[in-house]
Amino acid sequence: MMGGVWHRDTISWLIVAAALPAAVAAVGTFGPLALGHMLLALAVIVFWQLVFLWSRAQPVSPIAIVTAIAVGVLAPGEFAPWQIVLAASFGTVIGEQVFGGWGRNIVNAAVAMLAFLYFAFPQTTIPGGGQLLALAVIPGALMLLVTGVLSWQVVLSAVVGTITVSLGLGENPMTVFASGSMVFGLVFLVGDPVASSATRAGRWIYGFLAGALLALLGWTDTGFDGPQAIIFACLVASLLAPLIDAGVIAATRRFWRPYNG
Amino acid sequence: MRISLRRGLTVPFKGEPSQIVDRNLAVDRIGLLGHDHGPIRAEVLVAAGEQVAVGTPVYRSRARQELLFCAPVSGTVERIEIGARRRFVEMSIIADGEDRRLDFDTSAADTPEGLRSLLLASGQWPALRARPFERIADPDGTPKALFVTAMDTAPHAPDPAPIIAERSQDFARGLAAMLLLTETPVYLCQPDIEPLARSSEHLKVVRFTGLHPAGLVGTHIARLQPPGDGETVWHIGYQDVIAIGHLLNTSRIDPYRIVSLSGPGVDNPRLVQVPLGADLHALARPNLTPGAKTILSGAVTGGRESTFLGRHDRQVTVVPRAPARQHHWLIEALRRVQTAAAFIPTQALEQTLGSGAPVTPLLRALSIGDAEAAQKLGCLHMAEEDLALASYVTGGTTDFGQKLRRVLDELEAGA
Numbered sequence: 001m002m003g004g005v006w007h008r009d010t011i012s013w014l015i016v017a018a019a020l021p022a023a024v025a026a027v028g029t030f031g032p033l034a035l036g037h038m039l040l041a042l043a044v045i046v047f048w049q050l051v052f053l054w055s056r057a058q059p060v061s062p063i064a065i066v067t068a069i070a071v072g073v074l075a076p077g078e079f080a081p082w083q084i085v086l087a088a089s090f091g092t093v094i095g096e097q098v099f100g101g102w103g104r105n106i107v108n109a110a111v112a113m114l115a116f117l118y119f120a121f122p123q124t125t126i127p128g129g130g131q132l133l134a135l136a137v138i139p140g141a142l143m144l145l146v147t148g149v150l151s152w153q154v155v156l157s158a159v160v161g162t163i164t165v166s167l168g169l170g171e172n173p174m175t176v177f178a179s180g181s182m183v184f185g186l187v188f189l190v191g192d193p194v195a196s197s198a199t200r201a202g203r204w205i206y207g208f209l210a211g212a213l214l215a216l217l218g219w220t221d222t223g224f225d226g227p228q229a230i231i232f233a234c235l236v237a238s239l240l241a242p243l244i245d246a247g248v249i250a251a252t253r254r255f256w257r258p259y260n261g
Numbered sequence: 262m263r264i265s266l267r268r269g270l271t272v273p274f275k276g277e278p279s280q281i282v283d284r285n286l287a288v289d290r291i292g293l294l295g296h297d298h299g300p301i302r303a304e305v306l307v308a309a310g311e312q313v314a315v316g317t318p319v320y321r322s323r324a325r326q327e328l329l330f331c332a333p334v335s336g337t338v339e340r341i342e343i344g345a346r347r348r349f350v351e352m353s354i355i356a357d358g359e360d361r362r363l364d365f366d367t368s369a370a371d372t373p374e375g376l377r378s379l380l381l382a383s384g385q386w387p388a389l390r391a392r393p394f395e396r397i398a399d400p401d402g403t404p405k406a407l408f409v410t411a412m413d414t415a416p417h418a419p420d421p422a423p424i425i426a427e428r429s430q431d432f433a434r435g436l437a438a439m440l441l442l443t444e445t446p447v448y449l450c451q452p453d454i455e456p457l458a459r460s461s462e463h464l465k466v467v468r469f470t471g472l473h474p475a476g477l478v479g480t481h482i483a484r485l486q487p488p489g490d491g492e493t494v495w496h497i498g499y500q501d502v503i504a505i506g507h508l509l510n511t512s513r514i515d516p517y518r519i520v521s522l523s524g525p526g527v528d529n530p531r532l533v534q535v536p537l538g539a540d541l542h543a544l545a546r547p548n549l550t551p552g553a554k555t556i557l558s559g560a561v562t563g564g565r566e567s568t569f570l571g572r573h574d575r576q577v578t579v580v581p582r583a584p585a586r587q588h589h590w591l592i593e594a595l596r597r598v599q600t601a602a603a604f605i606p607t608q609a610l611e612q613t614l615g616s617g618a619p620v621t622p623l624l625r626a627l628s629i630g631d632a633e634a635a636q637k638l639g640c641l642h643m644a645e646e647d648l649a650l651a652s653y654v655t656g657g658t659t660d661f662g663q664k665l666r667r668v669l670d671e672l673e674a675g676a
Contacts, residue, residue: 007656011605053595059602103603148609193607198621200611249619253637 006148008103012063014149015188018140022184023069025136029129029180030076037084038072041113044088048097058101063109066188067092070110073133073184074227075117077126087117107238108195110188114231126226133180141187150191153200154207158186161211169219176215176224185230186214195238199248206244210237262460262467263453264484268612269472270650272416274561276579278523278530280420289356291334291538292569293319295349298387299396303349311338313354316363316383316514320349327400331384333516333537335361353569356536362513370509376441380505383514387572388501391493392482394673395644398495406486407443408496409436411451412469414476415560417523418576419532421499422454424519428503431515433458435506439497440464450481473562479647480615487616487642494642500575518575524561526554526579539570545579553582563649563662604628604655613650616643624651627664632671640665641672 027035045064052058071088079087091113096105118126144150159177166173176182190196190210197206210233218229295301302323307313313332322328336356344350365383369375380386381400389398398404411421425432436458439447446465451457453470460466467485469475478496488494500518507515516536523530527548535544541556557564557578558571564578565571588596606621614620618639626634627648645662652661 006605006607006609006654008602008605008658010656011607053599057595057598057600059599061602100600100603103605145608148612149607151608193605198606198625199619245619245622249622249638252617252619 009062011149011193012061012066012102014144014147016062016065016069018144019066019069019188021136021140022073022133022180022188025133025180026069026073026076026129029133030072030127033078034072034076037075037079038068040081040084041071041088042068044085045092045109048089048092052097052101056097058097061102063102064092067108067110067113070184070188071113071117073129074110074114074181074231075126077124079117079121079124083117083121083124087113087120090116103194105194106242107235108189108192111195111231111234111238114227115235118228118231126228128182128224128226129180129184131178131180134178134183135180137180137183137187141191144187144191149193150187151193151196151203151207153203154191154196154210155186157204157207158190158211158214161208161213162215163211164208165212165215166219169215171215171219173215176218179224181227182214182218182224182230185227185234186211189230189234190237192238195241197241197244197248199245199252201252202241202244202248205248206237206241209240209244210234213237262465264467264469266469266471266475266480266615268615269414269475270609270612270654271472272562272650272653274416275525276417276523276527276530278417278419278521278532280423280532282424282519282532282534284534286533286535286544287358288334288535288539288544289358290339290353290540290543291356291536292351292353292540293330293333293538294351294567294569294571295344296565296567297572299394300348301397302347303343305341305343305349305352307338307341309338309341312336313338314361314363315516316365318382318384319352319354323347325400327378327381328386328397329381329384330387331514335359351569364512365508365514367509367512370438371441373441376438379508383508385501385505385508385514388505389495389497390573391495392479392644393488393493393641394669396673399493402493403443404445404495405488405492406445406494407439407447408478408481408485408494409439409447409449409499409502410476410478410481410496411449411457411499411502412476413575414471414473415576416473416562417521417530417578418476418560419519419521422452425457425499425503428507431503431506431510432499433506434509435502435504436464438505438509439502443495446486448481448485450476450478452476474613474615474647474650477615477647479643482642483616483618483639487639498573498575518570520570520575520577522548522577522579524557524578524580526550526552526556526581535570537570537572541568541570541577544570545577549579553584555580555582559646560649562653563646601628601659604659607654609654610651613648613654615647618643620651624648624655624661627661627668628659630664630667630671632668632675635665635668636672640668 095112
């Protein structure tokens with residue numbers, strides 16, 4: 001028995017590598033504030049990973065770096081350090097570690113973290129990334145698609161969902177894709193293989209749902225100046241992913257039954 | 262009929278075997294393994310030190326007394342190991358190099374009953390395996406379909422076409438025997454080359470194209486005839502069909518199989534002709550490159566470390582053994598106590614299953630041992646080999662084949 005190239009840790013390092021250009025672009029755009037948030041969040045996540053390694057024997061994972069980068073990219077507002085510490089603790093413990101670590105979580109830890117941050121401290125204004133950030137995400141996304149980590153169905157159907165709903169609301173969908181925060185979220189949060197749907201048909205539905213929600217929330221509520229729309233869209237879509245899978249499996253089984261007699 | 266599969270993966274891997282068969286390998290020791298046929302309460306028919314010939318029955322199943330297992334070489338029984346509850350574990354035989362073979366009476370083999378009793382008496386029956394559960398076919402049963410697998414897409418597997426072409430008479434005779442065995446459809450699954458036999462109402466020749474797992478019988482079954490509740494399908498490999506044809510043509514059993522000896526740990530990877538159950542260490546030793554090695558019976562995906570060649574394996578893969586790294590004692594201790602990490606359901610996993618079953622939900626059900634969910638997701642017509650690619654793609658930390666076997670055992674006990 002020999003293992004292939006997609007070992008758990010290899011996958012997480014691949015995602016880390018894919019997120020690095022975006023991290024650099026975010027630091028370039030938002031300044032040292034984003035870097036500070038990333039390092040602080042990383043320290044908090046590593047601390048909690050060690051706590052769970054010590055108390056529950058849960059394996060640690062380099063995916064912490066991606067989660068920390070996501071905090072830097074999507075929450076570059078004037079948050080106090082204790083607010084970041086609180087949000088990062090909530091996100092990593094409730095979003096990931098209590099389920100058994102990365103791979104068993106139902107929502108992405110970064111999504112839980114950022115949703116907490118936006119809800120708990122709504123008075124802080126958060127700038128969204130521009131086109132530079134959007135462009136910086138592209139090479140990483142391509143790399144993840146080629147190595148088979150990211151599902152192209154999810155990405156494609158999310159884009160289709162965004163365009164459909166934007167056009168339905170009479171808005172220009174390119175505004176969404178010009179926002180770096182949205183593109184980063186689409187690739188690294190919506191496209192997260194663990195929290196997204198796991199069946200083939202489910203991935204199309206899940207991606208479309210996430211894209212549609214993104215456009216709906218963005219155009220009708222939060223706007224695309226800040227990164228909130230993508231986080232809330234991703235949160236709702238991830239929570240519905242198991243339901244989508246269950247529905248797809250039930251439907252497929254009904255379709256199978258004639259063969260199985 | 263031609264079926265082309267879009268999914269599949271190539272496993273890049275050094276040590277591709279040259280397709281020239283080396284027939285001059287003397288094997289001085291063989292072993293029969295209980296692992297090959299699952300738990301069978303055995304009645305051993307020989308004693309250690311006793312002389313056996315090719316075809317001498319050495320043990321049989323207590324539950325099915327007619328199900329015999331025969332010696333593949335002539336020589337002396339060296340060691341017999343019986344496990345808990347009389348389960349057969351292992352038997353090794355020292356070959357004397359004389360190749361004395363017993364004659365079998367093939368006169369009654371033109372009737373279905375006569376053929377079955379000949380195959381049982383000559384120890385050829387265990388070549389037929391049944392799904393669900395991947396066990397030896399029931400000697401009194403009738404399958405819903407019988408699959409003859411004349412292809413192999415596993416990395417470094419021997420190419421079946423020249424092997425069959427060289428022994429086309431034996432293959433044709435064996436295939437005719439398969440048609441006699443059952444009146445239900447017989448599928449001959451072959452690569453996309455000239456048909457190896459003429460299609461008829463009874464025999465359906467199906468050509469499969471695509472990457473691994475296009476050549477696995479599990480893929481063929483899922484595409485052509487997934488077994489429903491209470492139904493079984495049987496399957497047999499092309500070399501076993503040739504061996505049965507040889508038995509019918511010559512009244513003597515053919516214990517030799519052509520296997521590939523390959524992988525980065527071998528200095529001249531090639532095909533070799535060896536008896537069933539050949540001692541892998543003795544076989545590989547003259548050809549090893551320097552350094553510590555792991556010798557696998559089977560392909561690099563899904564092969565298992567073994568002393569002897571598995572009954573149904575047509576490959577020996579030698580891979581370098583990674584030296585154990587020394588960490589700080591605290592890191593080492595924390596690493597050892599870690600609970601099994603979850604696999605990451607990447608898009609690449611979608612390429613690993615030949616059937617249309619949803620991969621990630623199936624693997625999740627298997628990893629927590631949820632037999633009911635796994636059954637709903639279609640694990641019944643699968644075997645360990647079907648999940649080998651999934652284990653490979655997820656980094657080999659979890660052996661999903663083993664998990665599947667555990668679930669199948671549970672379902673079998675409940676059935």
